Amino acid sequence: xxxxxxxxxxxxxxxxxxxxxxxxxxxxxxxxxxxxxxxxxxxxxxxxxxxxxxxxxxxxxxxxxxxxxxxxxxxxxxxxxxxxxxxxxxxxxx
Amino acid sequence: xxxxxxxxxxxxxxxxxxxxxxxxxxxxxxxxxxxxxxxxxxxxxxxxxxxxxxxxxxxxxxxxxxxxxxxxxxxxxxxxxxxxxxxxxxxxxxxxxxxxxxxxxxxxxxxxxxxxxxxxxxxxxxxxxxxxxxxxxxxxxxxxxxxxxxxxxxxxxxxxxxxxxxxxxxxxxxxxxxxxxxxxxxxxxxxxxxxxxxxxxxxxxxxxxxxxxxxxxxxxxxxxxxxxxxxxxxxxxxxxxxxxxxxxxxxxxx
Numbered sequence: 001x002x003x004x005x006x007x008x009x010x011x012x013x014x015x016x017x018x019x020x021x022x023x024x025x026x027x028x029x030x031x032x033x034x035x036x037x038x039x040x041x042x043x044x045x046x047x048x049x050x051x052x053x054x055x056x057x058x059x060x061x062x063x064x065x066x067x068x069x070x071x072x073x074x075x076x077x078x079x080x081x082x083x084x085x086x087x088x089x090x091x092x093x094x
Numbered sequence: 095x096x097x098x099x100x101x102x103x104x105x106x107x108x109x110x111x112x113x114x115x116x117x118x119x120x121x122x123x124x125x126x127x128x129x130x131x132x133x134x135x136x137x138x139x140x141x142x143x144x145x146x147x148x149x150x151x152x153x154x155x156x157x158x159x160x161x162x163x164x165x166x167x168x169x170x171x172x173x174x175x176x177x178x179x180x181x182x183x184x185x186x187x188x189x190x191x192x193x194x195x196x197x198x199x200x201x202x203x204x205x206x207x208x209x210x211x212x213x214x215x216x217x218x219x220x221x222x223x224x225x226x227x228x229x230x231x232x233x234x235x236x237x238x239x240x241x242x243x244x245x246x247x248x249x250x251x252x253x254x255x256x257x258x259x260x261x262x263x264x265x266x267x268x269x270x271x272x273x274x275x276x277x278x279x280x281x282x283x284x285x286x287x288x289x290x291x292x293x294x295x296x297x298x299x300x301x302x303x304x305x306x307x308x309x310x311x312x313x314x315x316x317x318x319x320x321x322x323x324x325x326x327x328x329x330x331x332x333x334x335x336x337x338x339x340x341x342x343x344x345x346x347x348x
Contacts, residue, residue, distance in 0.1 A: 036145050038173060042146045079226055
């Protein structure tokens with residue numbers, strides 16, 4: 001199932017998520033994170049998208065996963081954060 | 095004697111050339127081959143630039159751009175979509191290790207924006223840095239800025255609006271919800287200003303560039319010496335223009 005969300009991070013930037021996931025297993029098969037935020041290094045966003053494949057579409061799981069990816073690749077976000085990203089992704093689920 | 099940085103006045107170029115030149119300076123400076131560089135430029139024809147993380151087709155009405163002869167390009171910096179028409183665009187390229195550049199990214203935005211604020215002061219305008227990446231006058235945005243850091247080098251570029259046509263801008267950009275487009279246009283008109291509006295008279299690119307040159311010199315206590323792109327920078331720029339900024343693959347990558 002393909003689903004989208006738009007989420008304005010409080011005091012931050014706009015996140016637009018395009019998500020494909022399996023409704024039965026609740027597993028993410030593809031996620032695309034777009035928006036007017038900043039990330040350093042920029043290319044890390046593609047790594048984040050790749051690492052989120054096969055993740056469970058569930059808030060607690062995702063926030064831990066995103067925090068660990070941020071740490072792993074030493075990503076610095078400006079205008080968004082792990083909580084905002086998680087919220088935007090979870091919002092894709094009706 | 096103060097440190098000398100290079101000043102480039104490259105005039106009007108296409109979106110593809112402009113973004114390629116900024117990247118070429120970044121690469122060449124990272125190799126220690128050129129001094130820290132401040133560039134002032136404009137966009138011919140007018141163009142939309144989108145942030146690195148934005149989706150081209152979600153942000154830009156490509157058919158409208160074609161109809162109005164407006165170029166579009168993806169930047170290497172994050173941030174939002176910008177309609178570059180009547181404005182002065184600047185870029186600064188400087189090593190991350192330079193003592194004038196805070197290691198903290200937000201602090202470095204503030205430091206570089208302060209050069210622009212000093213430039214505005216030269217024009218008799220009181221601007222304020224509005225984090226994350228704006229400068230406002232009387233609470234209205236007059237400048238947007240975006241920074242990347244690659245190969246230990248900072249590239250920040252941004253705009254100073256000489257004049258603004260919000261209706262034209264929205265005819266080229268897509269909005270998430272067409273039903274609220276009119277309200278968004280009204281909101282943006284209330285939140286954005288320009289030198290023309292603030293000064294109540296039109297002002298030329300050269301006059302603003304001269305003020306901004308002073309702003310950068312005062313903020314960083316340097317002398318900006320007018321120079322030209324090196325042959326190597328021109329070569330890099332030609333390659334980046336072809337391989338990245340004018341390519342379908344780059345502009346449609348998200």
